[in-house]
Amino acid sequence: MLKRVEKLRELLEGAGVEAFYVTSPENRFYLSGFTGTAGAVLVTREGLWLLTDFRYTGQARRECPGFEIVEVAGSYPEAVLEISRGKGGFSLLGCEGDHLTYSQFMALKEGLAGVGLKPLGGLVEKLRICKDESEINLIEQAVLFADEAFKRTLPYIRPGVTEREVALQLEYIMRRMGADASAFKIIVASGSRSALPHGVASAKTIQAGDLVTIDFGAVYGGYHSDLTRTVAVGRPDKKQEEIYSIVLEAQKKAIAALRAGVRALEVDYAARQTIRSRGYGSYFGHGTGHGLGLSIHEGPRLSERDGTVLQTGMVVTVEPGIYLPGWGGVRIEDTVVVEDGGCRVLTRSPKDELIVLL
Missing domain, CATH: 3.90.230.10 (Creatinase/methionine aminopeptidase superfamily)
Structure with a gap:
């Protein structure tokens, strides 16, 4: 899984973003191995997080070695913003433009005060297209x-x-x-x-x-x-x-x-x-x-x-x-x-x- 993350990081450099937010269930699983039904992956040049709620934190710790598990008690945008202000250290976030609905995109944008948001399409899918x-x-x-x-x-x-x-x-x-x-x-x-x-x-x-x-x-x-x-x-x-x-x-x-x-x-x-x-x-x-x-x-x-x-x-x-x-x-x-x-x-x-x- 971590090799896939490294390949994604290479694509992020070309896309001009410092971090990428993954919510598609298939892409989330591909990068992390997480099989829960609620959660998101956040990838930066140095850090790696799996965000999920109380129901899945124990499962995430078992399934996602190498990821920092974040229990989301409030909203996902708030959790992402907190990471960006801490050791995440990013000001421009890429997101899955092909997956988020308009309302989800706007909620994420409004919740990320001070962090820019850039929709990107097909980044993880480029990695998935050839199977190992x-x-x-x-x-x-x-x-x-x-x-x-x-x-x-x-x-x-x-x-x-x-x-x-x-x-x-x-x-x-x-x-x-x-x-x-x-x-x-x-x-x-x-x-x-x-x-x-x-x-x-x-x-x-x-x-x-x-x-x-x-x-x-x-x-x-x-x-x-x-x-x-x-x-x-x-x-x-x-x-x-x-x-x-x-x-x-x-x-x-x-x-x-x-x-x-x-x-x-x-x-x-x-x-x-x-x-x-x-x-x-x-x-x-x-x-x-x-x-x-x-x-x-x-x-x-x-x-x-x-x-x-x-x-x-x-x-x-x-x-x-x-x-x-x-x-x-x-x-x-x-x-x-x-x-x-x-x-x-x-x-x-x-x-x-x-x-x-x-």
Whole structure:
């Protein structure tokens, strides 16, 4: 954790501030290891503080070695101001402009009499974008939970079962295996509902002949996995097989293009051009993928508008799809680690053929 703080201090010099105030839960955890639900991190060139209230001070002392723990009895701005007047010794404070609401920013500004406040965006996120070995190990474990849950849930998907029952089964298995939580509200979209990219599981009953798109993941040690598979309930027709094969080809081409040194938009193009060339370009309206880690959606974005040069250690999803209103849709998604000369697909759930549940 302290190595991450030192890297942040280097960024603070370039940003022209003497201290940085972190309130985002993900960034707070990344820098300190603190898992409580209320608190803030204050970083100066010399000092390091974890501010929290009475409920969490004991926990913070256990979880945050190297940090001075400050119990906040009044307001957080008052506590920051007291530090600035003491051994903190700063007159210009950076804060997370992308995280604070306007009212929170104004309360902080008004409470810091004599201390300037400068909103800054994405400083900690720049550090988080490339994962170290320990982070990738946690993501791999979260992927394992999702893969195993998918395997165990497949026999449960049949006509007469509701989408919500499938989602409940997936979450139950992941939690029983040791996952901290589901990564997000599970998507189970069957039949014509599979044309909804974010068709959260509903009370709809799965029918024979349906395509079922299942998008879910696990959280482990704070880190997320993300997996999508589309399956057929009963023998698929020619159009279902055609759409699936196009999406699979697009996903494989994107994965083949994924490596350190390539721009994110180039990976998106590899998938998008495949789908366009088959006449379905207007039915693929989202990006090809996104970064993930402590948040389910992080940078970089594998989209037409993201020119980020991919680096070793970035973890992204690759998830093209085709969505035909009134008919249904297909999406296939893997969690992938960017490496020199290529990438490593963490997801192991089968995809090379449309899974048929009879």
